[in-house]
Structures are given as C-alpha cells and as structure tokens.
Amino acid sequence: MTHPFPSRTLYIGRASRRADTVRDDRIRAGDERAFESLFLEYYTALCAFTNGILRSPDDAEEVVQTVFHRLWQSRSSWDPKGGARAYLFAACRNQAFNLLEHEQVVWRHAAGIAEAHAGRAESGAEDWVEASDLADRLRMAVAELPERRRQVVTLRLQYQFSNGEIAKCMGISVKAVEVQFARAVADLRRRLKGTRIFGLV
Numbered sequence: 001m002t003h004p005f006p007s008r009t010l011y012i013g014r015a016s017r018r019a020d021t022v023r024d025d026r027i028r029a030g031d032e033r034a035f036e037s038l039f040l041e042y043y044t045a046l047c048a049f050t051n052g053i054l055r056s057p058d059d060a061e062e063v064v065q066t067v068f069h070r071l072w073q074s075r076s077s078w079d080p081k082g083g084a085r086a087y088l089f090a091a092c093r094n095q096a097f098n099l100l101e102h103e104q105v106v107w108r109h110a111a112g113i114a115e116a117h118a119g120r121a122e123s124g125a126e127d128w129v130e131a132s133d134l135a136d137r138l139r140m141a142v143a144e145l146p147e148r149r150r151q152v153v154t155l156r157l158q159y160q161f162s163n164g165e166i167a168k169c170m171g172i173s174v175k176a177v178e179v180q181f182a183r184a185v186a187d188l189r190r191r192l193k194g195t196r197i198f199g200l201v
Contacts (some may be wrong), residue, residue, distance in 0.1 A: 003130060008020060028078050035075070035078040039068055046092050053096040053155075053169045063099060067091045093169065097151050141191040142184075152177055 026034035
C-alpha cells in the first residue's frame, strides 16, 4: 500500500539538499563561515579516508588541507554537481594518488629487486647498468598505463594493498580491481617484452 504522504526521511533528504545548495551559494559569494562549516563537517572523515591511502597521518592532513585551500582559492566557480561530499572525497583521492606517484617508491623497489638479481650474477658494472635500465623501463611502462590501471598497480605493488583495500580507496568493486590489475599486467607484458619483474611478466 502506498502511503499518501512522503516519508520523514524524504523530507529530511530534501531539506539537507536545500541546505547544501544554500551553503554552496554562500561559499561562491566568499562567505568564510559557510566555508568553515564545510571544512568542519568533512575534515576528519577526509583525513581518515586519505590516510587509508597514504598510511601517513601527516601526509593525509596535508592533502586534505591542500584540497580545501584550492577550493577556497577557486570558490567563485565552486559547483559540486554530485554534492560536496562526493567532490571532496574524489579530490582527496586524486591528490593522494598524485602524491604516491611522485614518491616513486615502486621504481625504487623495482631497482632494488633488479640490483639484487645483478648482485647474484656477480657480473659487476654491467649488471648495475642493466638493473637501472630495468627500473627505468618499468617506470615508463607504468606511467603509460591508463589512469585507473596505474592507480591499481601503484597501490598493489607499492603499498601491498589487498584488492579489498584498493576497492575501498578507489570507490570501485573488488571485481573491478581484479579486472584493472589483470589488464595492467597484460599491458606491462607487452611493454616490457618478457622482462621478469615483480613476478608479473
């Protein structure tokens, strides 16, 4: 049986959306109190979410603060189509991934594996050159992957995230993570042409 009146939940949802729209308008107009309200509502949750990606509370706070700083700097064009929450979490996720990629830990780890192999071969300087070349080839190959595949590989290889953790960080399903990783491996096999590293190719 259909109820003749909208539910209380529906009223609350509409009221919340109207309040968010009013706050967005005030932020665009330069209202610092409206901006502070947005900051206080989401800051703690965003820091926790970003720390789940970076595993560094200090770096997570810096990322979130950077996102809010940029928002305020460009406040006149603030218009989160999918809502403030979705916008802020997506912005923090993207900024966190940018930071991970700049750290290039994956490539240092790759070089370490290659250098260890070179050491076992005991072939001297030639193997050091080969190890360096291998790390460079891997770095370039991963950099050329589509963005989502690159992010999955970075989290999987750099920080040893599980598929479930990657799915949570990226806001996609575990199945999607598995598909993206498999496609990334296939891409790397083609690009690295049979070089064995990370057990992937």
